[in-house]
Amino acid sequence: MKRYLAEHLSSILKEVGAGDDTALTFEKPKLEAHGNLTTNVAMTLAKSLRRNPRQVAQDIVSRLTLDPTAVSRVEIAGPGFINFWFTDAFTTRRVTEILAAGPEFGRTAAGHGRKTQVEYVSANPTGPLSVGHGRQAAIGDTIANLLSWTGHDVTREYYYNNAGRQMRKLAESTYARYRQLYNSGFPFPEDGYQGDYIKEIAEQLKAERGEEVARLPLEQALDVCKSFAEQRLFQAIKNVLARMGVVHDVFFNEDSLYHNGEIENVVAEFRRMGLAYDQDGAVWLKTSSMGLEQDRVIIKSTGEPTYRLPDIAYHREKFRRGFDLVVDVFGADHIATIPDVLAGIKALGYDPDKVKVVIHQFVTLMQGGEQVKMSKRLATFVTLDELIDEVGADAVRFFFLMRSISSHLEFDMELAKEQSEKNPVYYLQYAHARIASILRFAEGEGVFAGAQALAGADTTLLTGAAEVALAKLLLEFPDEVEATAASLEPHRLTAYLHEAATAFHKFYHDHRVVVPEKDVAQARLALCLATKTVLANGFKILGITAPERM
């Protein structure tokens, strides 16, 4: 619809004296009384032309000739809006397009096959995933889905570090718990990982290797513990992600950047450009000359790099692998690292604008109207696994996606658990199940035999207000997917699908589907199937299931 109007308007705009850079945009007015689509182009033009906006609008409209079977009315309103009304038939006759596209409806080519990477979760294998990781997993995976649906060539990536101090601590903790199984007096490291999961891993180690590991020299034993714990923890991480439908294409090991010399390489490059220098036994990056407040250490006086250096090397690696667009999904606690990394890759000659950093705020778990305090020490720590056990994977994913990324998310566990109309997940899924039920009924009555049989349905027979409104909304789905993908804000899609479900429930309430008039029944079945298609495709992007019955 937008395309149709844009084609007709663009030539007229030039006649009226608009420059080539004039932005022609259409919006869906909030009020129905303002038409189906509106443009403020006359108002934006008025400024540059130094003319009265209503006169400009009048000028445009008088030159406009539109197909009367598509556009029923054009009006100039308010300060200079041009409002358009479409005929109902223009909308309803397109319903069969949705059926024809089926599971592909909503896919677009907006991304032009751009090679795109989405990095998310990226937790080191030192413990089970938290609720916060869960939000990140849902957001990252859904963004990846959105980009894929809009024609990007997407790689889903998980970056991790299995070396360094944290992993050393993991090894020591595991070793201590293992030794304690034979000697309860064996000392546990001061700053070790307290969680019970370490004890479980130690027991598994004992079950597989017996006392053998205790007899090894310490360093060797720690190595065994480390790789054993890492392997177990990674398995657990992958399992819980799989429960949420999250599967990564690539697990990128930070260590590989050391082995292939990339880390040294980046340092050498910085030195060559005069952007790195030695001071107090450490190597500093001249971030102050890159527009940042102060210089930062990239190699400690101990010889170990700080996190910045591998992060920069990793991002350069992303560019080298040919990604045109890189989306990094991080929690709010990582916000401080971003400017350094972006400045670093810019200094290395890459375009930091190709990196989109999505920072999500924290999750607060609410139970019985009270905040669940999260503390690793006090063992009140709720893992992602436990949350899924408690409320189910669909609710977890949907709740994590329901709010804008920059908002703190209050997760009401009672609500998520509730199997009722109060729960937004069920509201959406119920619409889908309800349609499935209608189709089953129609099949039993012998009036429905699959999508193919509806291809010839005369959907212009859908003339009721609720029917037209639903059809209109369904046809907006591809635009909605595109807009959501462009904004990297998945919650927009949850809101749209809620609207679609509401429009369907209203239609269902107003009209009986399986009616004696065969052609009307076919048209309504087509509308039902189109709704089911949009909901199912939307659920697929969000990563929740589309139940046939509830």
Place this chain on the structure above:
RNA sequence: GACCCCGUAGCUCAGUUGGAUAGAGCAACGGCCUUCUAAGCCGUAGGUCGCGCGUUCGAAUCGCGCCGGGGUCGCCA
């Protein structure tokens, strides 16, 4: 102290990148099931968009200054 996010109905949150009379869900109140799923629909009530200046045809949205909540500021990641 500096920087980032948030502040909108009793509660949880939207608000299409500056548009027309600020919306949804829940909670409250009142209606609608012998008919394809009532896990649904319809209606009523509920607002100083934190506060104050400014920018312009026009501000919840942009700028500046306050107030409040959360987060980050290491040779930790």
